Amino acid sequence: MISLDNLTVSYGGWTLFDNISFLINPKDRIGLVGKNGAGKTTLLKLIVGEQQPTSGAVSKNGECTVGYLPQQMKVADTTTLVEETASAFKEVLALEAEIAALTREIAERTDYESPAYEALLHRLNDAQDHYHILGGETRDADIEKTLLGLGFKRSDFGRATSEFSGGWRMRIELAKLLLRRPSIFLLDEPTNHLDIESIQWLEEYLKSYNGAVLVISHDRAFLDNVTTRTVELSLGKIYDYKVPYSKYVVLRAERRAQQLAAYENQQRMIEKTEEFIEKFRYKPTKSNQVQSRIKQLERIERIEVDEEDAATLNIKFPPAPRSGQIVAEVKEAGMSFGAKHVFSGADFTIERGQKIALVGRNGEGKTTFARMLIGQLAPTEGSIRLGANVRVGYYAQNQDDLMEGEFTVYDTLDRVAVGDIRTRLRDILGAFLFRGEEVDKKVKVLSGGERSRLAMARLMLEPYNLLVLDEPTNHMDMRSKDILKRALQKYDGTVVVVSHDREFLDGIVDKVYEFRDxxxxxxxxxIYYFLEKRKLDSLRDVERKEAPAPAAAPKTEAPKLTYEQKKEQEKLLRKLRRAVESIETELAETERRIADYDARFAAATAYDEADYKAYDDLKAHYDHLMHEWEKASYELEITENG
Incomplete structure (x- = not known):
């Protein structure tokens, strides 16, 4: 469908792509991955035709249409939401006008036997067929379904597009793109401005879409759920894996190990060859061999290995100063802005050491609550009171925009650092992937991801015991998200995080608050327990709306589950029971292997370092399994009793 043939892109003496080629087939589901700066967005622009390669070509078959969603875009501000979305059907609207004109002309003519009349009938038939193929009859229903799926409400349909924020405007463009039904979607970070429900809706849409999908995303769960093929850009080359992202990570590690071994072998060979040349350079009897070795070195294709960031392993938040057991007390809190009611009835306590996620659709109050928690906003109903000795560190969605653009990366940290920590600023910046001359860059020239990392590095300079993080991973690449996730898992303070990234939240949070209606x-x-329960609750909500209980039913009688609800609940219970049984089986096997080592060590006469390392790894794995078993058993118990 689309062929990329020997593409090279060079800027001066620097090559971004070096003779890369691959084919995009109909119905392909491709995740495009690589470090920031590897050229992922450039590749999409080459396919669209917004940029031209230095050499090589992009060719499409005649019927191929491309729908491109860039990270940044301009949206028209002159129409309503529905009118702007309907502009996706320009071709359908043109066909409607043509069909109406042809129908009028046919009705007015009387030369039924003439070739011209027959030609009109053929044109009308072709136009009606094309109209049907493009979904003309279901246009209004498709617009409604798509807008609701992306999180808009029916009450939004008549609102002016100028009233929507940047994130919602991006959704309008996404809706138009989906409704055009191109042969291939090119999506650059489509989940950045979506909430969890909208991401799941988009996943289902793309999985069942009849065309091809090429997507850039830093959302692992999204890539795993949508893609079946992963194309990696690295050092100007591409590596094509016919597997989704998680399997690609495993295969890439294997490829990198092979690459490193080949690199080391080549370096040894080069070193020996250079030693030979140096040793016999001035011996006439060896001149032929020396010249031969020199030519051999010139011809050799040097193996390159993509740099790994070892510094990512050591970053951590400072120890949290001790706070009171109650970090925040929320009593019937609510918020309204004038006539606009956001939420009410928030009633809970946040205790020391808890890690909590705030989730829900955009506009339901997650960010508002985060700002109320840190004291930026006062509740219009109820109260929010922080506990004793609570020190709050806040990361806002727009925190990267609040930094002074004329300061350098180093100055940004240096101006807020106090005491001994100032001697470690370069180490902290290195852990967030700012190295060498990059620390002297001005903030205003940094990318969105670099700004996010810098804002997070700045947050780590002071010892807080309550971190309130609002969408901390937007614009972060996979590596930076991993740094932050590991740091939060080790952090001994309290965390409240607003995020739509399921994979990031998994393993960090142990409680979820959903802002809804x-x-x-x-x-x-x-987070995955919440999503399972939410799916079941959604099903019950739908069933209640579609099949209300009979009026005569006694009030004391618990509502009975429908057949579909029972099926769904039994399916979930089976899944949870299988998970518990699987972990129990693995626990038994791990216990057996630990006992084998204990017996071997009791009879050992010499110390074997490899055996002790394997033993420690096994015990760590056992602890991990116990944690997973407790979590799975708890979920099963809650579901059985719920």
Missing amino acids: GGVKEYLGG
């Missing part, structure tokens, strides 16, 4: 609901468990 003007209220706040608590879920005791991790």
Whole structure:
């Protein structure tokens, strides 16, 4: 469908792509991955035709249409939401006008036997067929379904597009793109401005889409759920893996190990060859061999290995100063801005050491609550009171914009650092992937991801015991998200995080508060437990709307589950039971292997370092399994009793 043939892109003496080629087939689901700066967005622009390669070509077959969603875009401000979305159907609207004109002309003519009349009938038939193929009859229903799926409400349909924020405007462009139904979607970070429900809706849409999808995303769960093929850009070359992202990570590690071994072998060979040349350079009897070795070195294709960031392993937040057991007390808190009611009825306590996620659709109050928690906003209902000795560190969605553009990366940290920590600023910046001359860059020239990393590095300079993080991973690459996730897992303070990134939240949070329909609901468990329960709750909500209980039913009688609800609940219970049984089986096997080592060590006469390392790894794995078993058992118990 689309062929990229020997593409090279060079800037001066620097080559971004070096003779790369690959084919995009109909119905392909491709995740495009690589470090920031590897050229992912450039590759999309080459396919669209917004940029031209230095050499090589991009060719499409005649019927191929491309729908491109860039990271940044301009949206028209002159129409309503529905009118702007309907502009996706320009071709359909033109066909409607043509069909109406042809129908009028046919009705007015009387030369039924003439070739011209027959030609009109053929044109009308072709136009009606094309109209049907483009979904003309279901246009209004498709617009409604797409807008609702992306999180808009019916009450938004008549609002002017100028009233929507940047994130919602991006959704308008995404809606138009989906409704055009191109042969291939090129999506550059489509989940950045979506909430969890909208991301899941988009996943389902793309999985069942009849065309091809090429997507750049730093959302692992999204890539795993949508893609079946991963194309990596690295050092100007591409590596094509016919697997989704998680499997690609494993295969890439294997490829990198092979690459390193080949690199080391080549370096040894080069070193020996250079030693030979140096040793016999001035011996006439060896001149032929020396010249031969020199030519051999000139011909050799040097193996390059993509740099790994070893510094990412050591970053951590400073120890949290001790606070009171109650970090925040939220009593029937709510917020309204004038006539606009955001939420009410938030009633819970945040205790020391808890790690909590705030989730929900955009505009339901997550960021508002975060700002209320840190004291930027006062509740219009109820109260929010922080506990004793609570020191709050806040990361806002726009925190990267609040930094002074004329300061350098180093100055940004140096101006807020106090005491001995100032001697470690370069180490901290290095851990967030600012190295060498990069620390002297001005903030105004940094990319979105670099600004996010710098804002997070700045947050780590002072000892806080409550971190309130609002969408901390937007614009972060995979590596930076991993740094932050590991640091938060090790952090001994309290964390409240607003995020739509399921994979990032998994393993960090142990409680979820959902902001929905003007209220706040608590879920005791991790993010995937919340999503499972939410799916079941959504099904019950739908069933209640579609099949209300009979009026005569006694009030004391608990509502009975429908057949579909029972099926869904039984399916979930089976899944949870299998998970518990699987972990128990692995625990038993791990216990057996630990006992084998214990017996071997009791009879050993010499110390074997490899055996002790394997033993320690096994015990660490056992601890991890116990944690997973407790979590799975808890989820099963809650679901069985719920």
